[in-house]
Amino acid sequence: xxxxxxxxxxxxATPYLGNPLAVVLGADGLSDGQMQRFANWTNLSETTFVLExxxxxxxxxxxxxxxxxxxxxxxHPTIGTCHAWLEAGGQPRTAGVVVQQCxxxxxxxxxxxxxxxxxxxxxxxxxxxxxxxxxxxxxxxxIGRDEIVDLQWADNGPGWVAxxxxxxxxxxxxxxxxxxxxxxxxxxxxxxxxxxxxVRTFLPNRGATAEDPVTGSLxxxxxxxxxxxxxxxAPYLASQGTVLGRSGRVRISQDEDGTVWVGGDxxxxxxxxxxx
Numbered sequence: 672x673x674x675x676x677x678x679x680x681x682x683x684a685t686p687y688l689g690n691p692l693a694v695v696l697g698a699d700g701l702s703d704g705q706m707q708r709f710a711n712w713t714n715l716s717e718t719t720f721v722l723e724x725x726x727x728x729x730x731x732x733x734x735x736x737x738x739x740x741x742x743x744x745x746x747h748p749t750i751g752t753c754h755a756w757l758e759a760g761g762q763p764r765t766a767g768v769v770v771q772q773c774x775x776x777x778x779x780x781x782x783x784x785x786x787x788x789x790x791x792x793x794x795x796x797x798x799x800x801x802x803x804x805x806x807x808x809x810x811x812x813x814i815g816r817d818e819i820v821d822l823q824w825a826d827n828g829p830g831w832v833a834x835x836x837x838x839x840x841x842x843x844x845x846x847x848x849x850x851x852x853x854x855x856x857x858x859x860x861x862x863x864x865x866x867x868x869x870v871r872t873f874l875p876n877r878g879a880t881a882e883d884p885v886t887g888s889l890x891x892x893x894x895x896x897x898x899x900x901x902x903x904x905a906p907y908l909a910s911q912g913t914v915l916g917r918s919g920r921v922r923i924s925q926d927e928d929g930t931v932w933v934g935g936d937x938x939x940x941x942x943x944x945x946x947x
Contacts, residue, residue: 674698675759678941679751682885682911682919686940689919690885690912692751693718696759698734701947703741709947710736716883717748721756729772730763731756739877743774744828746887746933749789753780754937775828781932785922788934791891796826808834811850811873814841821900825892831855831872833893835902839869843914847873850880855889857897857909867907868897870921871914884912885919891933894923898931905931 675696683689693713698706698720710718717735724732733752735742742748753769763769769780771789780789800808800822809816818836825833834856836842842858854873860866870890872883883889890909897903905925912919922934 672947673944674947676941676943676945677755677758677939679755679937680940681747681751681754681937682887682921682935683917684936684938685918686938688912688917689936689938690747690883690917691715691940692748694721694752694755695719695945695947696721696755698722698947705947706734706736707741709945711738714738716881717742717745719748719752721752724772726772726777729770729777730761731769732772735773741774742828744778744792744888746789746889746891747885748887749773749778749780750787750887750935751937753787753789755939757782758939781934783934786934786936788922788924788932789887789891791895791931791933792827794825794827794892794895796824796830797892797896798824800824800832804832808832808852808854810848811852811854812845812847812856814845823896825855825889825896827888827892829853829888831889831892833857833889833896835897839866839910842869842871845871847880847882849878850875855886855893857893859902865908866910866920867903868909869913870909870911872911882915884915884917885921885935886911887921887933887935890921890923891931894925894931894933898923898925
């Protein structure tokens with residue numbers, strides 16, 4: 672049967688400069704196998720399927736698939752799915768706040784003048800990385816161990832290790848080898864720059880290393896670490912995708928209660944129906 676479909680560019684107000692996401696609306700009735708097969712066919716980093724919630728506090732339920740597996744949570748799919756749901760006529764129970772149900776639980780998404788923003792989920796794992804792993808990561812990144820300013824586990828679903836380098840230029844210069852773990856690296860721009868940090872992410876992909884254009888989940892956990900450690904102050908703007916010819920922008924803010932919000936623009940590039 673035909674189902675509504677959107678392909679959304681996330682973390683960019685300009686089409687084709689962010690991170691694309693495929694969204695299937697009205698996906699109730701699809702099997703796990705059908706969802707995984709379609710996600711494999713789109714071959715995007717993530718494809719989402721919007722369903723009726725089974726928690727009466729949620730506005731919709733989403734399942735998030737890579738080409739090979741399902742994720743409990745991911746950042747750019749959260750922003751992009753919410754954008755597509757609202758564009759298709761979705762009305763949140765509470766004005767200005769959409770509540771998404773996913774494998775990681777309930778995730779609030781705020782609607783504001785500067786776009787959508789989701790509350791960063793609690794980390795499943797944080798804390799220091801052992802020295803043997805740190806040396807291994809330096810080897811993956813093709814840099815000296817002494818070039819890593821700091822690093823820690825920053826796992827909020829995807830199993831990120833967050834790595835801080837000395838500068839944005841150092842981040843842009845990295846040429847990684849084969850990775851066997853999900854890595855996010857960041858480096859600061861000089862004070863007074865319009866963007867605070869340059870961010871990149873590297874993931875294992877079928878025997879190779881893939882670089883993600885713009886990564887909401889990594890920016891969420893990275894912000895929690897940088898803000899808590901005093902290396903950043905909110906609000907700030909992060910840039911990602913530069914090496915790939917993209918121009919992703921991720922807005923980080925923080926409430927008085929410490930909640931970190933990850934926001935950005937989204938624009939629909941393809942709209943229609945798919946047979947599923």
